[in-house]
Amino acid sequence: MINTLLIANRGEIACRIMRTAQRLGIKTVAVHSDIDQHASHAKLADIAVNLGGTKPADSYLRADRIIQAAKASGAQAIHPGYGFLSENADFARSIEASGLIFVGPPASAIDAMGSKSAAKALMEKAGVPLVPGYHGDDQQLDTFRAASQEIGYPVLLKATAGGGGKGMKVVESERDLADALASAQREAQSSFGDARMLVEKYVLQPRHVEIQVFADQHGNAVYLHERDCSIQRRHQKVVEEAPAPGLSEQLRKAMGEAAVKAAQAIGYVGAGTVEFLLDARGEFFFMEMNTRLQVEHPVTEAITGQDLVAWQLRVAQGEPLPMTQEQIPLHGHAIEVRLYAEDPDQDFLPASGTLTLYREPSTGRGRRVDSGVSEGDSISPFYDPMLAKLVAWGETREQARLELLDMLRNTSVAGVKTNLRFLEKILAHPAFAAQELDTGFIAKHTAQLLHKPAELDSSFWNLAAKAWLLTRPAGDDCPTPPALWQQLPGWRAGLPTQSRLHLRCAELDQVFSSVSLNNASYCPNSELLTIDEGAQKVRYRAVRKGADLYLNWHGAWQQINTYDPIEEAGHAQQSAGGLQAPMNGSVVRVMATVGQQVEAGAPLLVLEAMKMEHSIRAPTNGRVKAVFCGEGDLISEGTMLVEMEESE
Structure with a gap:
């Protein structure tokens, strides 16, 4: 029996695994890097072990240190989570050789499917349809150039080990191939310790549909329905839902059975995901098999009512699957979005810094948040930029969509740029509501999804000034109508008017000599600023954090503070070049x-x-x-x- 479990990962997945393990009465061990010693997963665990280093290569990719940590802490098993070493066959073998339990498939299965090239060769032998491509051992540029010419551009370069969009590049023409290949190889080496690549035809307007499979040590295998993961940026999933919209029962069954056959062919054990490209004609092509739990597993849990991590732990201890194929339920619809620290307006560049404001929406009643961060945490540039997963379930897809929209609108993040507003625009887009899904969704609707943020016009600045004055430290109760000295009317007894308020937001400055608060009020408990416009009352979210004010303006959080104009006068301008x-x-x-x-x-x-x-x-x-x-x-x-x- 597993009494103590080490989770060889970080972030929201480590926290999620720990919560399930602790609910089952299993003691948990977290491993962390130097800069993660105060991270949520390290604080949540019963035991925390420092691996040292900062970059993944010096910490979370050090199999030897992880196994040492397991032995020193008395753990009987190691759960790899997803990413890092989760699909590393040598890591699985080392765990087994150390007398520990690897909560995942046998190393032989990882060898067979962990390499995209080997997996495609296996599927080709089994008669599963494949996208045309080259999956060989020769990694020379000339070999990829010849294969790409034969396949025809555009082509897709992919790392043979790992996933998550790392080491993946779309190449439009031969002139771009060399640079793209070199870059993809560096990314793959950095993320997975393996620079090998494959190339395949880039299928236009496909859907990305994957099947959740599970197998035990007794030869039983099932599929827990499918997920649609078509909405992606940089080949990384952004929105996932289950079941996939628009699939016939016949197609759903055909894909599920094909996925189970693939798992059984390699003696698979545990949770895995078989990924397919699905074209408009209903034909599907094998892409790869991820021999691990996926980021998007909560939507499968939502429609089946099952805890997949609990399934993993039971299977790892030799127990049979808790259900047969006929017993697996399918109730309602679930949608998940990934909240990333990134800047959608700057080509989704990763963002880092401090989460000066972080408020999650309420959960329960079909609403779920899996996160590995909290307010005040530092977001490092060394790891994946995902902050949290927001999941909503409903009896219908539309109910789930509206529920998730409400969750997004009640999520507050500032201090680090995120894709929060971008996610809201996707969920609210008519094409998404109409189930018009393919992997080109974001590119197709860029104008609507990435239009310029709301202008910081005079209305914004007037609101900001009122919010600044009303959110100054006060009592816990909602304030009474403001007194004269709480305002900024510019009045002084017997002296000329000289009051000034200097505010700054988004590198823009505004000076106020008079601010009236007669039509404004603020309630600290609800963090709502109310403006009485006569015919209607308009409410805005406003949060004061120390010297900064965070004001939600047209769905985007704006950080506002004051500045000293005298100090600013001496600052030199940077070179224009x-x-x-x-x-x-x-x-x-x-x-x-x-x-x-x-x-x-x-x-x-x-x-x-x-x-x-x-x-x-x-x-x-x-x-x-x-x-x-x-x-x-x-x-x-x-x-x-x-x-x-x-x-x-």
């Missing part, structure tokens, strides 16, 4: 050299943040005047990287 780091990260490659003449769009250097690479490119034709960083440097957002001067 300087290129700054758009996010925290590390420099993995520098191509620019001082004196080099470059064309607009030419790559100057490559940054890595949260296991994804981002190229910094020349904005115009010009000459490189100075380079302020080197490969391996850790840099902060706003750091000057390269100075350019335009060509005459």
Whole structure:
């Protein structure tokens, strides 16, 4: 029996596994890096072990340290979560060789399916339809070039190990292949310790539909229905739902049975996901099998009423599956969104910093939040940018959609840029409501999903001034109508009017000499600012945190504070020709050299943040005047990287 379980992961999945294990009476052990010692998963566990280091390669990818931690803490089993070492066959073998239980499939199954190339070869032999591609061992550029020419552009480069969109690039033409391949290989090596790649035809307008499978040590295997994960950005899932909309019972059964056959063919044990591309004609093509629990498993739990982590733990202890295929229920519909620390308006660049404001919506009655962060946490550039998963269930898809929209509108995050507003726009989009889904959804509707945020006009600034004055520290009760000295009317007894309020938001400044609060009130308990406009009363969310005010303006949280104009006067302006780091990260490659003449769009250097690479490119034709960083440097957002001067 498993009495103590070590979770070899971090973030929301580690917290989620711990809660289930503790509910089953199992003691939990968390492992963490140096910078994660105060993270939620480390605080939630019964025992926390520091692996050291900051980057994954120095902590969560160190199998030897994880196994040592398990032995030192008295754990009988190790749960890998998802990501990091969860699909590493050598890790599974090392655990088994150490006399511990690996809460996952046998190493042989990971070998068979963990490599996308090997999995495709196996499925091809079994007669499962495949997307045309090259999955061989030769990793030379010329081999990929020849394969891509034969397949026809556009093509998709994918890391053979791992998933989650890491090490994945769409290549539109041969001229882009070399750079894309090199970048994808670096990402794969950084994320999975394995740089091997495959290439396949990029299928246009497909749906991404996956089947949740489960198998035990007694030869039993079932599928727990399917999930639609078509809405993606950078090949990473953003919205998932179960069951997949619009599938016939015949197609649902055919895909489920194919997935079970794939699992049985390799002697699979535990939770796994078989992923398919589904075209408009109802034909499906095998993509890969993830030999682990998936981020989106809560939607499957919602429609079946089952705890998949509890299933994993029971199967790992040798128990049979708790249900047969005929017994697995399917009730209602569930939708999940992934809340990321990223900037959708800047091509989804990962964001890092401090969660100065973090409020989750209420849960229960079909509403669920899985998170691994709390207010005040620091979001590091070294790990995946997901903060939480928000899940809603309803009797119908429309009920689930509206419930999730309400959850998003009652989620508050500030201090770090997130995709919160972006998620709300997806759920509210008519095409999503009409079930018009494919993997190009975000690209197709970019104009509606990524339009400019609401302008900070005079209405905003007037509201901000009222909110600033009304949210100044006061008693716990809702305030009475403000007294004269609580306002900013600019009145002074026997002296000229001289009052000033200097506010700053989004690098914009506004000065007020008079602010009336006669039509405004604020209740600290509900954090609602009410403006009485006569015919109607309009309410806004406003939260005061120390020296900062967070005001929700047209669905986006704006951070407001005051400034001293005298101190500001002496600040120097930065060089107009300087290129700054758009996010925290590390420099993995520098191509620019001082004196080099470059064309607009030419790559100057490559940054890595949260296991994804981002190229910094020349904005115009010009000459490189100075380079302020080197490969391996850790840099902060706003750091000057390269100075350019335009060509005459």
